[in-house]
Amino acid sequence: MSQPERIAPGEVWLVGAGPGDPDLLTRKAERLIGAADIIFYDALVGPGIIAMIPAGAERISVGKRSGRHSRPQESINDLLLAAALAGKRVVRLKGGDPSVFGRSTEEIEHLAAAGVVTRICPGVTAASAAAASGQASLTLRGLARKLTFVTAHARAGEALDLDWMALAQPDATLAVYMGRSAAGEISARLIAAGRAAETPVMVAVNVSLPNERLIRGNLKSLAFLVQTISDDDPTLLLIGEAVAGSAVELRDAATAEIASAL
Numbered sequence: 001m002s003q004p005e006r007i008a009p010g011e012v013w014l015v016g017a018g019p020g021d022p023d024l025l026t027r028k029a030e031r032l033i034g035a036a037d038i039i040f041y042d043a044l045v046g047p048g049i050i051a052m053i054p055a056g057a058e059r060i061s062v063g064k065r066s067g068r069h070s071r072p073q074e075s076i077n078d079l080l081l082a083a084a085l086a087g088k089r090v091v092r093l094k095g096g097d098p099s100v101f102g103r104s105t106e107e108i109e110h111l112a113a114a115g116v117v118t119r120i121c122p123g124v125t126a127a128s129a130a131a132a133s134g135q136a137s138l139t140l141r142g143l144a145r146k147l148t149f150v151t152a153h154a155r156a157g158e159a160l161d162l163d164w165m166a167l168a169q170p171d172a173t174l175a176v177y178m179g180r181s182a183a184g185e186i187s188a189r190l191i192a193a194g195r196a197a198e199t200p201v202m203v204a205v206n207v208s209l210p211n212e213r214l215i216r217g218n219l220k221s222l223a224f225l226v227q228t229i230s231d232d233d234p235t236l237l238l239i240g241e242a243v244a245g246s247a248v249e250l251r252d253a254a255t256a257e258i259a260s261a262l
């Protein structure tokens with residue numbers, strides 16, 4: 001049975017906003033946005049989606065790009081709880097899918113401890129949208145049997161703590177979230193763990209937005225490929241044979257030229 005689209009007073013919905021393009025929002029998400037009294041949204045929620053928030057609803061931004069100056073998670077938990085306990089219909093709008101590196105569980109547990117009901121509306125995650133934009137598949141019969149979503153976001157001053165041997169398996173596609181600043185380390189560690197230096201890579205920036213960029217190259221050139229990307233631009237790294245997309249036109253001509261020369 002499908003869940004109801006109306007929001008009961010005092011209920012919280014975690015809603016996936018997708019990668020940015022309002023056309024990639026689900027119909028359910030759109031109805032929930034229209035039914036909310038108050039909406040808390042992340043920095044990665046696209047401007048076209050923010051524009052859908054009804055004039056009468058309160059809108060509260062709770063995040064900045066790259067985690068800089070963002071509100072601590074505990075503070076977001078408290079804001080959600082206070083709004084729910086005040087009897088508001090609450091929507092927590094998250095970029096992509098709430099279940100992928102979205103810290104949903106912390107919010108759900110905090111609300112549940114106070115007896116507040118939380119429901120989830122899924123969204124299109126950045127990896128799916130990036131593959132679609134690049135006309136690529138995340139899996140490939142016979143060549144890419146595994147798909148791993150991994151975050152390369154390390155705490156300040158700490159090295160990445162990942163299972164590089166597992167990630168280096170040749171039949172895996174890696175979708176690396178928050179991996180731009182660690183691109184050089186990812187490349188070096190994967191190659192050291194046995195992944196071929198020529199493994200195809202697609203760097204997807206601002207996917208689904210008007211300023212989208214898709215930069216293609218190979219694993220050994222990964223650090224170079226991300227050099228022109230600013231801190232503010234959400235960036236996903238796709239690594240593996242499945243993302244080669246040889247028939248796809250390169251959109252970032254300048255970088256593509258240099259990358260293909262490497």
Ligand SMILES: C[S@@+](CC[C@H](N)C(=O)[O-])C[C@H]1O[C@@H](n2cnc3c(N)ncnc32)[C@H](O)[C@@H]1O
Nearest residue numbers: 019096097100125126177178206207234235236
């Ligand atoms: C905190 S994670 C949230 C992921 C989100 N829940 C999802 O399912 O896509 C943020 C990271 O997702 C990726 N991301 C989100 N939206 C993106 C977009 N439009 N283009 C490229 N990468 C994106 C980037 O790696 C960004 O640093």
